Amino acid sequence: xxxxxxxxxxxxxxxxxxAPRTDRVRAPGPAADxxxxxxxxxxxxxxxRRLLDDLTPPQREAVEHVDGPILVLAGPxxxxxxxxxxxxxxxxxxxxxxxWHVLAITFTNKAAGEMRDRVAKQVTPRxxxxxxxxxxxxxxxRLLREHAARLDLPPGYSIYxxxxxxxxxxxxxxxxxxNPKNFPPQQMLSSISNxxxxxxxAAAYSSAAADFYTRTVAKVYKxxxxxxxxxxxxxxxxxxLKTVQLLRDHRDVLDLLRDRxxxxxxxxxxxxxxxxxxxxxxxxxxxxxxxxxxxxxQSIYGWRGANIRNILDFETxxxxxxxxxxxxxxxxxxxxxxAADALIQQNTARHHKSLWTDNPDGTRVACVTVRxxxxxAEYLVEQFQYLHDKESLDWGEMAIxxxxxxxxxxxxxxxxxxxxxxxxxxxxxxxxRKEIKDAVAYLRTIANPADEVNLxxxxxxxxxxxxxxxxxxxxxxxxxxxxxxxxxxxxxxGVTALSSRAQNAMAKFAxxxxxxxxxxxxEQGRHVEPGLPGGLPGVVEPPTLAGFVETVIRESGLxxxxxxxxxxxxxxxxxxxxxxxxxxxxxxxxxxxxxSLSGEPPLSLSELLLSFLEGVSLVSDVDAVGSEGGQVTxxxxxxxxxxxxxxxxxxxLEDGLLPHSRALASDSEMxxxxxxxxxxxxxxxxxxxxxxxxxxxxxxQTQAAIASRFLQELPDxxxxxxxxxxxxxxxxxxxxxxxxxxxxxxxxxxxxxxLVRHPQFGLGKVLNTTASGAQTRARIDFPDAGKKTLVLQxxxxxxxxx
DNA sequence: ATTGGAATCGTTTTT
DNA sequence: CGATTCCAAT
Numbered sequence: 001x002x003x004x005x006x007x008x009x010x011x012x013x014x015x016x017x018x019a020p021r022t023d024r025v026r027a028p029g030p031a032a033d034x035x036x037x038x039x040x041x042x043x044x045x046x047x048x049r050r051l052l053d054d055l056t057p058p059q060r061e062a063v064e065h066v067d068g069p070i071l072v073l074a075g076p077x078x079x080x081x082x083x084x085x086x087x088x089x090x091x092x093x094x095x096x097x098x099x100w101h102v103l104a105i106t107f108t109n110k111a112a113g114e115m116r117d118r119v120a121k122q123v124t125p126r127x128x129x130x131x132x133x134x135x136x137x138x139x140x141x142r143l144l145r146e147h148a149a150r151l152d153l154p155p156g157y158s159i160y161x162x163x164x165x166x167x168x169x170x171x172x173x174x175x176x177x178x179n180p181k182n183f184p185p186q187q188m189l190s191s192i193s194n195x196x197x198x199x200x201x202a203a204a205y206s207s208a209a210a211d212f213y214t215r216t217v218a219k220v221y222k223x224x225x226x227x228x229x230x231x232x233x234x235x236x237x238x239x240x241l242k243t244v245q246l247l248r249d250h251r252d253v254l255d256l257l258r259d260r261x262x263x264x265x266x267x268x269x270x271x272x273x274x275x276x277x278x279x280x281x282x283x284x285x286x287x288x289x290x291x292x293x294x295x296x297x298q299s300i301y302g303w304r305g306a307n308i309r310n311i312l313d314f315e316t317x318x319x320x321x322x323x324x325x326x327x328x329x330x331x332x333x334x335x336x337x338x339a340a341d342a343l344i345q346q347n348t349a350r351h352h353k354s355l356w357t358d359n360p361d362g363t364r365v366a367c368v369t370v371r372x373x374x375x376x377a378e379y380l381v382e383q384f385q386y387l388h389d390k391e392s393l394d395w396g397e398m399a400i401x402x403x404x405x406x407x408x409x410x411x412x413x414x415x416x417x418x419x420x421x422x423x424x425x426x427x428x429x430x431x432x433r434k435e436i437k438d439a440v441a442y443l444r445t446i447a448n449p450a451d452e453v454n455l456x457x458x459x460x461x462x463x464x465x466x467x468x469x470x471x472x473x474x475x476x477x478x479x480x481x482x483x484x485x486x487x488x489x490x491x492x493x494g495v496t497a498l499s500s501r502a503q504n505a506m507a508k509f510a511x512x513x514x515x516x517x518x519x520x521x522x523e524q525g526r527h528v529e530p531g532l533p534g535g536l537p538g539v540v541e542p543p544t545l546a547g548f549v550e551t552v553i554r555e556s557g558l559x560x561x562x563x564x565x566x567x568x569x570x571x572x573x574x575x576x577x578x579x580x581x582x583x584x585x586x587x588x589x590x591x592x593x594x595x596s597l598s599g600e601p602p603l604s605l606s607e608l609l610l611s612f613l614e615g616v617s618l619v620s621d622v623d624a625v626g627s628e629g630g631q632v633t634x635x636x637x638x639x640x641x642x643x644x645x646x647x648x649x650x651x652x653l654e655d656g657l658l659p660h661s662r663a664l665a666s667d668s669e670m671x672x673x674x675x676x677x678x679x680x681x682x683x684x685x686x687x688x689x690x691x692x693x694x695x696x697x698x699x700x701q702t703q704a705a706i707a708s709r710f711l712q713e714l715p716d717x718x719x720x721x722x723x724x725x726x727x728x729x730x731x732x733x734x735x736x737x738x739x740x741x742x743x744x745x746x747x748x749x750x751x752x753x754x755l756v757r758h759p760q761f762g763l764g765k766v767l768n769t770t771a772s773g774a775q776t777r778a779r780i781d782f783p784d785a786g787k788k789t790l791v792l793q794x795x796x797x798x799x800x801x802x
Numbered sequence: 803a804t805t806g807g808a809a810t811c812g813t814t815t816t817t
Numbered sequence: 818c819g820a821t822t823c824c825a826a827t
Contacts, residue, residue, distance in 0.1 A: 107816045137817045161817085236817050271816075304815065404813055406819080463803065618817060638814050660813055676814080699812065700818035
């Protein structure tokens with residue numbers, strides 16, 4: 001396959017007929033009673049009014065568009081989501097397009113869910129159900145599952161998340177005897193991910209590899225693929241890559257899908273990577289009913305493979321495309337919008353867009369200089385308190401954004417001190433928690449016997465006497481005898497390298513696994529020894545998925561393990577496991593409701609398990625972060641995209657932080673940083689605070705900071721600057737100098753080799769000292785008490801003549 | 803098999 | 818500063 005980079009039409013040999021709509025053709029989907037009702041003219045007129053009445057002319061133009069390619073360039077707060085949902089409804093209700101011809105793709109499950117909810121209010125439940133509203137990844141997972149046979153993809157494949165990938169990569173490097181010090185697993189994975197996003201498989205990557213490093217990556221890529229295949233697993237990027245390959249190599253499947261998905265809509269088009277771009281265009285190539293919505297100025301995932309050119313070049317790909325610009329902003333005040341607009345104008349690689357609003361001027365954007373991050377947090381607490389008390393703003397209408405998660409800590413402390421309720425949109429989601437990952441790993445192992453990565457994760461958690469040594473022995477045996485590891489574990493007596501204790505433990509564990517598989521109705525073609533301890537008494541086939549998950553959690557020992565977890569005083573982990581069971585119950589309920597609605601028989605336990613696991617892999621944010629809840633929301637700028645708050649504060653607007661230091665050298669990265677700033681600013685409806693500190697402690701290192709260059713790019717008329725850093729409240733600059741000089745004194749007071757006496761530790765010798773303001777420390781070797789690091793200010797040291 | 807100390811290294815993260 | 822990870826010691 002030639003490198004597909006610059007080929008906008010991946011299936012170039014395709015004829016491109018402008019296919020007329022043929023409504024009579026029935027695609028797979030609900031039966032005929034779902035046909036759109038005939039509308040009386042009056043009814044149709046009424047419907048039309050209701051659908052279009054409250055729209056502006058450009059919005060209406062987008063909503064009323066039916067056939068052919070269309071690009072909707074939607075500025076922030078311009079009613080994009082409304083346009084998309086309204087168009088879906090319009091297609092179905094007014095143009096009689098069967099709902100199963102509609103495919104709308106979003107990037108997050110949350111967005112997909114919201115779209116479904118909004119559409120569902122305007123069409124019948126059956127119509128809503130028949131539409132495909134999903135994420136790229138869910139769609140791909142579904143297509144791959146449906147056509148697994150075409151790809152020799154055994155059913156029940158696992159979807160590997162980052163931590164699974166890491167394990168697989170470590171295994172890969174071990175196999176290849178490559179030192180992970182020289183070739184860090186993360187870096188390998190990221191190179192492979194980039195390759196996959198560019199639709200380069202291992203062979204294609206290899207033939208393009210020129211230098212030593214790239215050739216090594218090529219080797220690693222190839223082996224990594226083998227590892228995944230052996231484990232019957234796909235990673236996230238594979239979902240896209242394999243789907244594109246499926247469509248490329250199986251013309252009949254492609255035709256089937258093109259016929260089915262006649263109206264394709266892709267949201268956040270500026271964030272599509274090459275694979276997603278090719279996939280979308282492959283589906284739409286025949287009928288060309290592709291609607292792309294997005295905003296190039298909000299493209300902030302370039303570092304993750306998103307290609308902003310996909311949206312910028314839409315007109316080139318589709319010369320006759322209709323272009324609609326949504327430039328009116330309904331969200332922000334004039335001041336805020338003017339600041340955002342002026343900022344983004346500084347970017348060169350962009351199409352012109354003129355943002356405007358009918359909203360009032362509002363308060364000017366507060367641009368505040370503070371002493372340090374503490375002062376910054378205190379200032380914001382003060383401001384938010386004011387907004388809450390005097391302007392009766394709800395806490396839930398306020399948010400604080402930062403570039404890096406690590407900046408949240410100080411803000412958190414300040415909010416907690418002031419007893420202001422807050423929530424953090426944190427990076428670690430529900431399914432990333434250890435205990436959940438453990439439980440899910442068990443379920444994956446049960447569902448997919450080939451999944452060695454999860455098997456090995458689970459085999460000794462909780463510990464059951466199978467150590468690293470034993471695992472290595474099993475792996476070695478499996479390798480030399482060319483047998484899958486799970487089979488070796490099931491019959492470990494032949495592995496001479498194992499102690500008999502380990503052998504017994506393994507046999508017991510294997511029996512346990514087999515009994516779960518039998519319970520789930522997954523026949524693995526292996527007999528279950530009925531008498532083994534694995535077959536616990538009183539185990540009856542659980543009728544429900546939730547019951548099954550519960551059983552596994554209990555019988556695996558995870559329950560007691562986490563119940564007695566002394567490392568964690570708050571036994572939140574057990575509750576989380578309980579939540580996993582509830583989410584299984586919920587999944588089951590939804591699946592059953594769905595099936596009965598379409599008159600299909602209910603899913604079996606094993607089918608339920610597979611679909612549950614797929615959901616677990618692809619749904620990450622269970623704890624949805626919204627503006628609800630009456631709490632101030634703290635999150636990264638990236639996480640803020642798509643949200644809005646009445647009052648927004650952005651902290652750390654300093655060179656090296658907001659244009660992040662890693663972006664300073666590259667123009668394109670600098671522009672992405674600017675877009676990130678733009679995204680942050682445009683989240684604010686009424687109030688916006690931009691703060692920067694004179695000095696800031698990052699990674700324990702206090703450094704002078706200078707205001708972000710982005711602040712200089714804001715128009716004077718819409719901002720109000722305030723320098724609070726000189727205000728005296730006992731912390732004037734002289735004090736800092738004083739502290740620093742004291743630190744110097746203390747440090748020079750105890751040069752290396754000085755003998756000292758400590759009231760508790762006795763005699764010791766100074767190994768070294770580190771100057772760090774008041775926190776100047778000395779490392780001291782006490783023969784009686786060992787080596788200690790002490791803060792000179794507090795340690796009551798006495799010099800000893802030596 | 804657990805634990806503690808030392809060493810290391812720091813963006814962002816829709817799936 | 819901190820989280821993570823790795824190795825050595827019990």
